[in-house]
Amino acid sequence: MHLTKDRAMSKSNVPDGSEVLRAVPLVRWVAKKERIDLSLVKGTGPEGVILPKDLERFRTTQSAMGTVVPTEKRSASSLARKLATKKGISLEKMSGTGNRGRIMMADVARAVEKGAIFLDGQGMFGQTLPMTQMRKAIAKRMSLSVFTAPHIYFFTDVEMDALNRRREEILPDFERKFRIRISINDFFVKAVALTLGEFPILNSRLQGEEIYIMPEINVGLAVALEEGLIVPAILRADRLSLAEISQIRTDLVDRARTRKLKWEEIERGTFTISSLAQFDITFFTAILNPPQSGILSIGKETDHLALREGKVVTKKIARFGLSVDHRVIDGVLAAKFLESLKHRLENPSLGSL
Amino acid sequence: MDLSRDQKLGLYKKMIEIRLFEEKIQDLYARGSIPGSVHLYIGQEAIAAGVCAHLRKEDYITSTHRGHGHLIAKGADLKYMMAELFGRKTGYCKGKGGSMHIADFDLGILGSNGIAGGGIPIAVGAGLSSKMRGTDQVTICFFGDGASNNGTFHEGLNFASVHRLPVVFICENNLYGISVSQKQHQAIKDISIRSVAYNMPGITIDGNDVLAVYQTSGEAIQRARAGEGPTLVEYKTYRWRGHYEGDPNQGRRYRTLEEIQMWMKKCPIKRFEAKLAKEKVLNKKKVMDIWKEVEKKIEEAVAFANQSPFPDPGDIFEDVYVS
Amino acid sequence: MRELTYVQAINEALKQNLERDERVFLMGEDIGKYGGIYQVTAGLLDKFGPQRVIDTPISESGFVGAAIGAAMTGMRPVVEVMFIDFTTCAMDMIVNQMAKIHYMFGGKGKVPLVLRANLGAGRGTGAQHSQSFHAFFLHIPGLFVVVPSTPHEAKGLLNTAILNENPVLFLEHKKLLPLTGNVPEEYYTIPFGKADFKRMGGDMTIVATHAMVHRSLNVAEMFAKEGIEIEILDPRTLKPLDKESIIESVKKTGRLIVADEGPVTCGVASEISAMIAEEAIEYLRAPILRVGSPDAPVPTSPLLEKAYIPDEDDLIQAVNKMKAFL
Secondary structure: OOEOOOOOOOOOOOOOOOOOOOEOHHHHHHHHHHOOOHHHOOOOOHHHOEOHHHHHHHHHHHHHOOOOOOOOOOOEOHHHHHHHHHHOOOOOOOOOOOHHHOEOHHHHHHHHHOOOOOOOOOOOOOOOOOOOHHHHHHHHHHHHHHHHOOEEEEEEEEEOHHHHHHHHHHHHHHHHHHOOOOOHHHHHHHHHHHHHHHOHHHHEEEEOOEEEEOOOOOEEEOEEEOOEEEOOEEOOHHHOOHHHHHHHHHHHHHHHHOOOOOHHHHHOOOEEEEEOOOOOOOOOOOOOOOOOOEEEEEEEEEEEEEEEOOEEEEEEEEEEEEEEEOOOOOHHHHHHHHHHHHHHHHOOOOOOO | OOOOHHHHHHHHHHHHHHHHHHHHHHHHHHHOOOOOOOOOOOOOHHHHHHHHOOOOOOOEEEEOOOOHHHHHHOOOOHHHHHHHHOOOOOOOOOOOOOHHHOOEHHHOEEEEOOOOOOHHHHHHHHHHHHHHHOOOOOEEEEEEOOHHHOHHHHHHHHHHHHOOOOEEEEEEEOOEOOOOEHHHHOOOOOHHHHHHHHOOOEEEEEOOOHHHHHHHHHHHHHHHHOOOOOEEEEEEOOOOOOOOOOOHHHOOOOOOHHHHHHHHHOOHHHHHHHHHHHOOOOOHHHHHHHHHHHHHHHHHHHHHHHHOOOOOHHHHHOOOOOO | OOEEEHHHHHHHHHHHHHHHOOOEEEEEOOOOOOOOOOOOOOOHHHHHOOOOEEEOOOOHHHHHHHHHHHHHOOOEEEEEEEEHHHHHHHHHHHHHHHOOHHHHOOOOOOOOOEEEEEEOOOOOOOOOOOOOOOHHHHOOOOOEEEOOOOHHHHHHHHHHHHHOOOOEEEEEEHHHOOOEEEOOOOOOOOOOOOOEEEEOOOOEEEEEOOHHHHHHHHHHHHHHOOOOOEEEEEOOEEEOOOHHHHHHHHHHHOOEEEEEEEEOOOOHHHHHHHHHHHHOHHHOOOOOEEEEEOOOOOOOOHHHHHHHOOOHHHHHHHHHHHHOOO
16 A cells, blocks of 8 residues: 555557667666667566566577677677687676786687687577567568579689788778778778679669669678678769778778668668678578679688699688579679679789779 | 943943944945845834843843844944855854844854744743753843744743743834734734733833833843843834835835834934933034944944855855754 | 663663763653653653753743753753654744754854654554654754664664754654663664664665564565565664665665655655665666555554554565566
């Protein structure tokens, strides 16, 4: 009788009908700090309020799904973070030997050696996980893509040495002049954009029984978030300088990670590049990003032995894959495209990269 | 009680001090130098002067919202009073009390009270304390006709009488509360008759006759000091100005011009001045000298106040509690 | 170790203070010959005489005011208002006089008095003799408010109150009067502004006053069997309030129930809730719950009064509500 009586409002009355998120203060605090999207968390408290244990369960689930676990929580050096992300390891339960328990690269390396588990597997088995909105959307699109567009796949090995050297050369200049850190992906974007210029059919979409060549070349770069892949596109990438591509790429990827992209920035893409080069993946087949007609997949760079003029040399090889919509593009065209791209990448000085 | 020449001059000087101080406040307030509100004692000087002339430093008084006169008569320093009215840090209350809440415990001034009748139980407590400590300190409790209707009047006088405390209850009946006249707020004419209800002596006197005030209050104070208990003394008087500075037309919303003028003719200072002139205690020059002396003192007080700093906003929490 | 009742502990404190300091005296209705409405001052008139134990007329404003005047002029009165409900008859003296004198007069003059009163329902005394509106006094700067829950605390805190230079409201709960506890015979003090952890626990915190402390302890025992550990924090003085201890407990458990017998609206629990929401919201794992009396006058008929009083049943309801947030 004397408790603060029935709550004044059980349901929110937000006019557009969307439910207001309900979470206890501690949960909000943690979610804010760790950049967790609470709309993805199911609450088991009274009236569906999100409790700390629900948040915990969510984080466990996320790391189990192999999506990149937000690692901002633990104090760690940037090298440690890079390595952990590359290896797909969660920093959460790792012990750090740095200042005040800070995780250093050596700690991550050691964890890798010891075979650190990135799955926080306790309690996962036997659980039923709900699909998030994004997951559902991805499922729908990928199904549509695979079941309507006949995919054909092509692979080629690209020698990366020249490109790497070129990058090394211009890196300090770019940093000094433009304050940007050129990534190998920037070269890929430029190369792909220029090559698309030569092969417009790969920059098209099927519309009924017509093939519409897109007016602009907007190359998208796939970014992995915890909940799925998102592909912001660089507008008119063929007309941009490497520096410009780099700047735009940096901004788009950042905003992808902070969920601040505009829909239009995703929608405008005409061709997609998807890279798993940070992982130990030699090559993979990518599913077209509808309504696009082509997608480039990039595998990890590895050392190979080769003979050159009778001598044994090492080369850095990355295996590129191209998937195209066979309704629009034939094998020969695809092969030519890939060949041209490879040539460009292997001869950066010639290909205006 | 026969007064010496010096004593008479003392009374006169005290009344002038109160009158000129209040007139100065009237002027400064109109000019905006004084924040808040003030309630002036002009016209009632004889009571404060006459009563407090008997008091020792260690005797207590409790005063009212119209208390400048009481404080000056008890010996308060005009500089610190002025500074307090100006809201300065150097004032009696560090700028925290203002006109209605001035106190000086070294002089036994237990504070002016903004609550009508609020000081009555406190005065009774001071009397209780003196009795318990076995001293012959006396407490004077000033209050008005308005407060005489408040519950505290009844409770305070009852308590003082049953315990025979050394308190003299001085009622300054100026015929009005704020705007409600005595005729409208009580069925009796002479408040002193209420003393019967408390089995204590009660007397009504012309409060504008300083010698009469001196005489009667002296008797009551003697009684108290001798341990014979409390007395209720009523002084009939009048305030020339409105209840507060700003009261339209000096209270003419509820008082007639004729009435005000009639009382101004009975001015306690003029009356005493005339009497002393007749007795050759005062002459024109002496009056001039006294006025000049008092004016100088007041000017010094104003200068002191003007030069004093305001309190710091950070002082707001100081003295909420004794640490 | 000696056991005394809450009443005896207060009586002893008064006695010892009357002995050690001649400035101390008692004043109130029926405290002398009768010994006080609940016998708290029994025997003191005989021991110390009518000069120091004064039976007053029924005039709260008058005698509380007299206590103020006496305190301002060198004495240390302990004035009793028979029931907290009667403080309303002396509100001007409490709110406009004693609380403000030290401040208004620029730090001069002080009012070192103790105003004792009892509060609480449960003895069928009805709407005008059973209230617990001590929250009023928290709202007035310049007053201290003390709420002891055990005999040991009653004596120690009363000693501190008498030593303190500020006006202190010392509030005794009717239902605690017969409670026994260990009370040292010698003179001792308990500091103001220091809460006491009556029970430690990690799952939720109950901040409780007076009789609610004991009711909470009973409830905590019940829930301990279920494996739920409830921490119970007794502020002992509401002004000054030991904020730090409350925040510390909330940081640990994240779940707060505040239990005070006053009516819930604008009560002690409301102030503590607001303070925590302001200063420790990020630690909360659940909404803050208040347990107190309903917003109604105190009824007399026994079943009604029982329903009115916030007791174990109401605390259990609160804990159950809180369980959903574990």
